[in-house]
Amino acid sequence: MPAPRRRRYPSDTTTAEWALIEPLLPIPACRLKTGGRPEKWPRREIVDAIRYVVDNGIKWRALPADYPPWQTVYYHFWRWNRAGVVGFIRDQLRCQIRTGQGRCPWPVTLIIDSQSVKGADTVSKATRGFDAAKKINGRKRHIAVDTLGLPVMITVTPADMTDRDAARELLWRLRVMQPQITQVWADSAYAGQLVNWSDDFLKMTLKTVSRPRGAKGFVVLPRRWKVERTLGWIMKSRRNVRDYERLPQHSEAHLTWALITLMTRRLTRGGKPHTSRWDKKPRPSACP
Template sequence: MTSSRQAYPSDVSDDEWVRGAPYLTLLREDAGQRESSLREAFNGLRYVVKTGAPWRWMPHDLPPWEAVYQQAQRWLTAGCFEQLSDDLRALLRLASGRSPEPSAAILDSRTLRSTPESGERAGYDGAKRKKGSKVHLAVDTLGHLLALHVTPADADDRAQVGHLAQAVQATTGDSVDLGYVDQGYTGEKPAKAAREHGIELEVVKFPEAKRGFVLLPRRWVVERSFAWATRFRRLVKDYERYPSTLAELHMVAFVCLMLKQVARLTNG
């Protein structure tokens, strides 16, 4: 720890901070306008995302919520978490004996219920019977984040394929040539949208003799990634005023997950 306070379970560990600090240091540590340490600001951001606490309910032994919020906005505007996510993902892939950039991705979405903060932009997902927002996600075959964006819940998943495919290729340098999807993405329109960005869609279908729960090949990976996200209480519902904020906090959460995995590799 860099302070004398008692640690919170959400605090960044020493090993994680060593890996993440170079990406989050936008100014020198001795910059005159800095009143709180970067590490403590990151701890504050992690506390909010992990516990779901409102910004103004930041514990008093962390930096003032305004300072944490403003620093988080600087990091997000500068794309710090995107850069950190890309490098952590490559490192974890290399550690598992794979190439740094994936050749396959898995696409899916989940619907988050709206709250008073997000209700004005919410849509109704008839299939899930929820009013809220959809998080459209693309991960590699290890479940690590490649791309995501947020729409109202009534948005058609198939109409989002082109947007996701473009973002995936921008992130990976056009390395992905195969995308796994469920039957909700069936049809020529999503296939054509993905093909325009060099990705062939493969629909993973349920077996005809399905009985009870069936673990679908490849498809379970993205479901696990969504489950990882639900460990962060701020992401269980859509508490954000803007869809961009919801997407950005998902990015922060996945960075936290990957930092922990890399720290385990370092200590293992």
Template sequence: MCERRRYPSDLSDARWALVEPLLTSWRDDRARHRLNIGTPPQHSLRDLLGAVLYVARTGIPWRCLPHDYPHWNTVYHYFGRWEKAGIFERLNGLLRRRVREDEGRTPEPTACVIDAQSVKTSTNVPARDQGSDVGKKIVGRKRSIVIDATGMLLTVLVTAASVQDSTVGQTPLDRVAANHPTIRKGWADRGYREYLVDHAARLGIDLEVVRRTPGSRGFTVMPRRWVVERTLGWLMHHRRLARDYEARPTRSTAMIYIAMIALMTRRLIRESTRTLRGT
């Protein structure tokens, strides 16, 4: 039987080699705790992850997965298992450190940038998980992300869009301070109030609010803040993130990590993202 044709979202051999050890270790660990020890796996981990990447990139419903992938129900089952086990977050951390080392930086960052993005939600998202961002006139969810100086994701939190930036920003900063004690400097936009600056100071982080130059008009590239805006733009290349389709905030968080995993694996092997531009 001939091998199926690869999709643009599928992992190349070099990209698969970056993520395969962690997924194989997860499967081996589960096998040791199962009663039916010795039963061979029925599905390729590479095909399962490729199917998840396909959904993230194209934005299709799970039920519309092409038939040459494993059954959509199986893929969604593994997606849920990996999300609960923290596999996507761990992969994000491992790849981020490799990206930093590849660019001649220390594995752990010393500075960060925080920002939030409000997006509309689909009809399957429960009303209790939604809210209205009055300033941006969006009813949906809010993604609060913290990145390092290279634009790589440190942590993300998905909440209702109605939650004020400074309020929701405390949790990501707490996570960053706990998981990355080397961080001593941070930047944010003026949507974050002074009490978040005080909260960051208690964590040992000097959080600076970047403001527009008085009298400036039109579009202006803001120092430091442009890095996080670029990261949010990267996420929008994945159509599953153009609108929040996930019923659970944790699954929405997992999709954001998946988008960053796809980006970092390409970045590490110098593989460009295929698009339709210029064709």
């Protein structure tokens, strides 16, 4: 196994951050009964490389030479996202932050919103569209967060899909994967038949928050401002300022990795990772 690299970039994990992420990664194949080859590159360096791409917005092929080969990094990025590992890490970190603040680990109230971004020439015609309201040709991100602004679910669609149509799939997935959710807040774009459909079909209360009459310019709206803040957090990572991904699923993964970094830094702000009674027993992730 190559010698560990020196951590020199702002996006690299600290020791405390890695202590949070490492137990949440899958068990290496060489430690399973089915067997497998030992992993050549340390997983911490793989995670550092993924975070570097998300934070700096570079091409995979432009990874600095002190990281593992870009093909190896991209393979782990693709495999972990496809296997649901990225979503699992997101959910576990969110639970730790919530329990650290004395809240129930699984939220029952969410806020949803969307954001349209331009698509690069690498985004296929079949997965992009034109948002006439925002005058943007690209994709639209639909995000659901808890009352702390922490991510619960993210989906990416063509920009020409209306918020109400995308919300049907989003709310359905939330009902299946997060059955404890009872209430969702949104803006007036989600009003109409969607409110009745959500209440009758999903048994989920959808409430809308409208702008005050006569208001001009930017106005902070109750409850909704938290999801707007989360969208602002996402845009701090340069890879997310524009959509470059051929697959919407990879766009969702880049958005999630940006918020995973935010949560690990919040949990380790005091220098030590937060632990709670919901934490899983750490599992070794490297082969001897």
